[in-house]
Amino acid sequence: MARILIVGGGIVGVASAYFLGKAGFQVHLLEREITLGSLTTAASLQAVRAQFSDPANIAFMKESLAFYETFQEQLHLPGHEIDFHQQGYLFVTSEEATAARQRERVAFQHAHGLDDVEYLEGEELHRRFPYLAAEALAATFRQRDGWVSAHEILLGFKQAAGRYDVHFHLQTEVLHLIARGGRMQGVRTKEAAWEADMVVLAAGPFTAKLARTAEVDLPLAPIRRHRVVIGAHDAIPHWAPMTIDEDAGAHWRPEGPGAALAWAEPEVPSPPQRHVSPDPNFTFRVMEGVYRLNPFWLDVAETLRRDNIFLHAGQYTVSPDHNPLIGPVPDRPGLWVISGFSGHGIMATPASARLLADLITGRAPLDANPYAVDRPSLAEAEGEKMVL
Ligand SMILES: Cc1cc2nc3c(=O)[nH]c(=O)nc-3n(C[C@H](O)[C@H](O)[C@H](O)COP(=O)(O)OP(=O)(O)OC[C@H]3O[C@@H](n4cnc5c(N)ncnc54)[C@H](O)[C@@H]3O)c2cc1C
Missing domain, CATH: 3.50.50.60 (FAD/NAD(P)-binding domain)
Structure with missing residues (x-):
């Protein structure tokens, strides 16, 4: 052979x-x-x-x-455990135009065999995900998404x-x-x-x-991307799904007793690297980013200790x-x-x-x-x- x-x-x-x-x-x-x-x-x-x-x-x-x-x-x-947490993926918006696009997207997904995505808005959205800010208008949610x-x-x-x-x-x-x-x-x-x-x-x-x-x-071009992991913190709802601010792109998900955060910010391509240096200010930017639709992040940010922050960077390979x-x-x-x-x-x-x-x-x-x-x-x- x-x-x-x-x-x-x-x-x-x-x-x-x-x-x-x-x-x-x-x-x-x-x-x-x-x-x-x-x-x-x-x-x-x-x-x-x-x-x-x-x-x-x-x-x-x-x-x-x-x-x-x-x-x-x-x-x-x-x-052999792969720690598949099917706590879902929640794309949230505060914009009418994005909510309209979400409705269309969910209809399209249903038509293409992905029939378990939900479109949520108003009272139902806030009842199911009470940690969201009042201005959260609508979201799409799929329970079987998650992390591994x-x-x-x-x-x-x-x-x-x-x-x-x-x-x-x-x-x-x-x-x-x-x-x-x-x-x-x-x-x-x-x-x-x-x-x-x-x-x-x-x-x-x-x-x-x-x-x-x-x-x-x-x-193909390599582009730097960051990830921040926050250690144990009581203000984080550990049952939550991956939660994405669809208007801005900042997102977070529970990680054990803490959380992991990321944000695909605009960045120019760089040469491929074995060790990618993170920007220390990313931690503050991403917390500000997720805070907009997840206000509990203000409590986390105010009480966060330096030794509870783990910042990493790698490179997306982008076509x-x-x-x-x-x-x-x-x-x-x-x-x-x-x-x-x-x-x-x-x-x-x-x-x-x-x-x-x-x-x-x-x-x-x-x-x-x-x-x-x-x-x-x-x-x-x-x-x-x-x-x-
Ligand atoms: C911050 C960040 C967050 C991400 N989040 C997600 C996410 O939530 N979900 C998701 O699905 N994806 C995510 N990704 C993307 C995901 O990590 C990558 O798409 C995936 O890991 C690519 O795997 P790979 O095996 O192609 O590449 P790599 O893991 O980069 O493996 C390539 C391997 O090739 C080896 N190599 C390179 N050159 C040589 C050489 N000359 N000789 C021998 N070996 C060589 C390297 O050492 C390396 O081990 C994220 C990426 C980043 C940076």
Whole structure:
């Protein structure tokens, strides 16, 4: 059977190794760091949702969340917990125009098979979510959305991959790709040349940089994003869903006895980085951001101790239409890519890695792939704009 090299051992690369191993390939995954999942995967807010507004994304996330709901059965790993908290996702607005868009979006989602999203407004919204500010006008809510442990998911895929001809190589940095006559032959690390029939780029923010070593320009850019975790605090409603201010984009969710917050602020692309420096002022900005529709955050902010704040930053890998690139690279036979997940890589992993394996085996037709590397929307640059 053909031999495949996967470059990158984040959640996406490890899940791809599992699905490709299961499909019968010999797989070698090469990861630069001393451990798997230490780059973008470790920086994630780990939230997962099916509430999208593009039919392909809805189907994709529904598949992924269903996989997470049955993770132990899917991977035959009884007792392997991935901490799937299905406390829901609540997109809240104080604007009439956004409320009108939410109503339309929910009708569209229902028409496209996502029939458990609720549109809430007025008294019902405040009865069910009493921590919201009085000006909260309307919201969409789906109970089966929530958050997971990306680390436990990655470990589950790795363990399940161990049943197949799959091999993980840590501290193995790929320096460049090797092509002969345009066809991929393998990759070069410091120690050796690795030969293969196919190379899969799953290197997160480093994907485009690696592709350039084979003279391929992928439309992917790394953009810094922050996450703040607040330790235990009594003012935080721990039963709450992921709560997003849909007008501004700031969002928060419970995290154990504390909370995790994020906000996809406008930021210019930066070179890919192994260590991303956070902006210390982000903590104050995001608290001000979530305070608008969640006033209890004022109580938290006023009584917060410095040693109860954990600030991290990582990089989204962003494509022009904010959807991933999954599939063969045109004009480079043997080169495949699975990257560009923006803020959705944890939630999209099972369906994405399954799709990659199906495209490689021919089970999924290349011409029906919504995430093809040469799809027109990448040039048009107007995809599903997301607030997170
Ligand atoms: C602040 C923040 C919050 C987020 N929140 C969410 C969220 O709530 N929900 C969600 O679904 N997604 C979220 N995301 C996005 C999600 O984290 C990513 O989409 C996902 O982790 C991408 O996984 P990956 O495996 O593609 O990339 P990575 O985790 O970056 O893995 C790439 C791997 O490739 C390795 N690598 C790179 N170059 C080389 C090389 N030359 N040789 C060998 N190895 C190499 C790296 O060391 C790394 O381990 C968030 C991201 C950020 C930054």
